[in-house]
Amino acid sequence: MPLIFAIETSCDETSAAVYYTKKRKVLSNVTYSQIDHHKQFGGVVPEIASRSQLEKITPIVQCALKEAQVSLDDIDAIAVTKTPGLPGSLLVGVCFAKALAFGAKKKLIGINHLEAHAFSPLLEHNVPFPHLCLTASGGHTSLYLVQGFGSYKFIAQTLDDAAGEAFDKVAKMMGLGYPGGPIIEHLAREAEFKDFYNYPRGKKDRKDFSFSGLKTAVLYDLVKKNAYDMAKKQFLKPHNQTLKKEVASSLLVCIADIFTQKIKIALKNYPQAKAVTMAGGVACNKYIKQRLTQLCERQGIQFFAPSPKYCTDNAAMIALVGAYKFQQGKFDTFDLDIFE
Numbered sequence: 524m525p526l527i528f529a530i531e532t533s534c535d536e537t538s539a540a541v542y543y544t545k546k547r548k549v550l551s552n553v554t555y556s557q558i559d560h561h562k563q564f565g566g567v568v569p570e571i572a573s574r575s576q577l578e579k580i581t582p583i584v585q586c587a588l589k590e591a592q593v594s595l596d597d598i599d600a601i602a603v604t605k606t607p608g609l610p611g612s613l614l615v616g617v618c619f620a621k622a623l624a625f626g627a628k629k630k631l632i633g634i635n636h637l638e639a640h641a642f643s644p645l646l647e648h649n650v651p652f653p654h655l656c657l658t659a660s661g662g663h664t665s666l667y668l669v670q671g672f673g674s675y676k677f678i679a680q681t682l683d684d685a686a687g688e689a690f691d692k693v694a695k696m697m698g699l700g701y702p703g704g705p706i707i708e709h710l711a712r713e714a715e716f717k718d719f720y721n722y723p724r725g726k727k728d729r730k731d732f733s734f735s736g737l738k739t740a741v742l743y744d745l746v747k748k749n750a751y752d753m754a755k756k757q758f759l760k761p762h763n764q765t766l767k768k769e770v771a772s773s774l775l776v777c778i779a780d781i782f783t784q785k786i787k788i789a790l791k792n793y794p795q796a797k798a799v800t801m802a803g804g805v806a807c808n809k810y811i812k813q814r815l816t817q818l819c820e821r822q823g824i825q826f827f828a829p830s831p832k833y834c835t836d837n838a839a840m841i842a843l844v845g846a847y848k849f850q851q852g853k854f855d856t857f858d859l860d861i862f863e
């Protein structure tokens with residue numbers, strides 16, 4: 524039963540993990556988050572991200588091996604995120620993994636980051652197949668029917684912004700900081716998750732997601748309230764806590780409603796789904812998880828989401844997919860590229 528070593532560097536986290544397939548156990552999962560490097564810019568700066576990846580990759584890899592109490596000799600294969608992501612960041616992980624695999628004579632396995640997010644709920648839960656998986660992060664929002672390992676049916680995706688991006692952009696508009704999701708959730712809780720402004724939910728019967736109209740609606744609403752200067756791109760009421768809480772709460776309820784709507788449509792179209800899972804950074808949101816749990820209870824099925832450390836980018840989920848691929852003998856050669 525193989526021991527898988529994994530590296531994840533697709534965006535602004537440097538992560539390495541060791542996964543013991545036989546016991547289905549994560550022996551280590553060490554993640555360095557660059558959030559502090561990007562905060563002042565209100566979003567991820569690709570050039571800064573790749574430079575930081577280069578700086579952190581060696582210590583993070585060493586730390587993950589040490590924490591798992593294994594050496595490179597014990598490892599059977601090295602899995603690495605090959606796509607999608609920021610090219611400069613991906614290259615650091617892929618080059619490092621290739622060099623490691625080449626030097627230590629280990630098998631190399633390239634992993635799709637989104638497939639890994641989709642499987643992250645399985646790190647801690649026995650999720651029955653087939654199930655619906657909603658992946659929502661700063662870069663992606665998609666819904667798949669997961670029939671088994673390697674067998675997915677695409678259902679829907681966002682036509683424009685990702686859900687996490689909507690949180691981040693609205694937070695930026697109000698000068699709240701980055702990443703916006705956790706800050707919006709905190710403010711929304713203080714407003715008791717009430718819907719004050721009834722932002723647009725989009726067409727009820729459409730299966731795809733769309734969040735850019737919502738972001739624009741919030742912007743126009745703030746302008747109408749004399750709270751935002753379009754020309755200066757500046758929030759004009761930084762001390763108005765009530766307004767911030769009301770906008771945050773209305774936004775969160777709106778996004779939770781949109782998720783609920785789309786999953787309801789998908790459950791109607793795919794009645795064979797035995798459960799619903801949620802993955803990606805937005806799956807850290809307790810309010811959204813509570814709403815989806817309630818929806819699933821009404822439908823008589825289970826809802827699963829990973830713990831926060833496996834929601835945001837992490838190498839444990841890369842290792843898990845690596846373990847499946849190892850079992851199927853799906854290896855890569857040293858010409859592995861980042862856009863495959």
Ligand code: KG4
Pocket residue numbers: 534659660661662663686687688690691702703704705708803804805806807808809834835836
């Ligand atoms: O998966 P992730 O770490 O990175 C990407 O691959 O994008 O997701 C980051 C995203 C950010 O947009 C962040 O605002 C959002 O996840 N996020 C949240 C929460 N925690 C993180 N969104 C809503 N509520 C949260 N508690």
Ligand code: ZN
Pocket residue numbers: 636640660803804835836
């Ligand atoms: Zn991700």
